[in-house]
Amino acid sequence: MSSEPVVIDGVLHLTIATAAAGTSLDFDLIDAGTAALGSLDAEIGAVLVTGAGANFCAGGNVRHFADAEDRGAFLHDLATRLHDFVRALADAPVPVVAAVHGWAAGAGMSLVCAADIAIGGPSTKLRPAYPGIGLTPDGGMSWTLPRIVGVSRAREILLTDAVIGAEQAQQLGLLSRLVADDEVRTEALRVATGFTTGPRAAYTAMKKLLAQSPSATLDQQLDAERDSIAAAANTSTGREGVDAFVAKRKPDYRKVD
CATH class of the missing domain: 1.10.12.10 (Lyase 2-enoyl-coa Hydratase, Chain  A, domain 2)
Structure with missing residues (x-):
């Protein structure tokens, strides 16, 4: 699987995390994704967001946070780059499909919320993860989550750092549908490809x-x-x-x- 943005059969494939560093968010790929989204042409009929590794995305690389000389400045830069990507996803004129296998934690969960359609499997789990490291949400989660699950439920999920299993995530509307774990990427690609011949x-x-x-x-x-x-x-x-x-x-x- 290629990690750099690539267009295949009219679908722009964007990888946000790889097996390196435990499938944490890869900001080189995020920046590349933002650039690709900013130059969509008529060939592209859908966007597929996925992770390469055991998880969709385990969130930010906390070890990098800890190693930063100025943690605030470091996080400000990362959040700015992530938010440019989220804005580009929101502005995309074509459907955005997420293949959510394994964990989607922290910013990974934010990106699930940013997709138009999110496909998961029985083993998919979502978690805000911010309270566990004493931080607050980024990636738009405090805006998207209440609009998906309701304000009261969003408060509970964020403040208690709830782990949300696949069935509950589907019931809440965080995941659009569930398929077998080994079919998540295949089904997400099928859905994305279907949009390329649509209106x-x-x-x-x-x-x-x-x-x-x-x-x-x-x-x-x-x-x-x-x-x-x-x-x-x-x-x-x-x-x-x-x-x-x-x-x-x-x-x-x-x-x-």
Whole structure:
């Protein structure tokens, strides 16, 4: 498995951690991922985020934290780089799929929360991990987690440093679905690849609607949905989808602009 960002069959593969240093977050890969996300082209229809090793990501490398001469400055730099990556994921106009095998702890859990779809297995476990080392969340967890599980449950998870098993994670909405442990990467790739032949313009518009909905009133969201579906109807993607339905054929979104 390549660790550097690579595009295969329309899917941008981003590795965030490797077996080195116990599958802790690899910031060279994070920086490379941010750069790749900032230069997406029409070839890319989805993003797949994964870890190479026993875990999706075990969080930051705490030994590096301890070795830093100025720990505050060191963590400030790492959080800035991580947050650039999270912003790039949020801004991606295509679906982001995470293959969550093994542990997703600390920043690893934050990146699970940042994905559009997260696939896990029976052995998948999530944990904030910040209280255990006397630190506070990064990677957007204090923003995404309450929006996924609710404010009260997010408080409990963060403050008690809860270990969340696979079934509970799925029930809470942290994981989208569960498959066999040895099928997590395969299923996540299958889902990501499926998006590459789908209505990309519609996916982009859907992500925009979902992103703005937490801060919008119902009236504002209804107006946004009205304007979005009207705009979609006049795009080549929308025309192909409707025309294919009427003709009783499968739409071919690959031929649209």
